[in-house]
Amino acid sequence: MVRDVPLAVLPQCRDGADNDANARVDYPADGGCASAEDESEARGPACEPSYPTVCIRLKSEVGDLNCANVPFTNFTVRHNVVPDDPHVFDGNRDGVGCEA
Numbered sequence: 001m002v003r004d005v006p007l008a009v010l011p012q013c014r015d016g017a018d019n020d021a022n023a024r025v026d027y028p029a030d031g032g033c034a035s036a037e038d039e040s041e042a043r044g045p046a047c048e049p050s051y052p053t054v055c056i057r058l059k060s061e062v063g064d065l066n067c068a069n070v071p072f073t074n075f076t077v078r079h080n081v082v083p084d085d086p087h088v089f090d091g092n093r094d095g096v097g098c099e100a
């Protein structure tokens with residue numbers, strides 16, 4: 001008899017799903033993910049809604065960040081949300097933050 005082999009289970013941080021229903025999916029967009037191999041999206045810090053593809057902490061919690069303070073480049077910046085680009089990563093407002 002062949003035993004059932006469970007299908008490979010992806011870590012929550014790269015399974016393509018919003019496991020903790022916070023509108024953020026996988027690393028690096030979900031602040032609960034320390035890496036793509038993190039098993040859980042839960043318990044992440046709050047992220048600024050202006051940067052939907054990466055988790056950047058709230059300005060109200062961490063103060064004003066500059067591009068040198070974050071490990072991301074060329075990320076999406078939404079200007080149709082409040083607050084709009086609170087860390088001013090997209091000074092030329094072309095929708096791309098921290099161009100590199």
Ligand SMILES: [Ca+2]
Nearest residue numbers: 012015017026
């Ligand atoms: Ca996920």
Ligand SMILES: [Ca+2]
Nearest residue numbers: 018020022024
């Ligand atoms: Ca999530």
Ligand SMILES: [Ca+2]
Nearest residue numbers: 090092094096
């Ligand atoms: Ca820009």
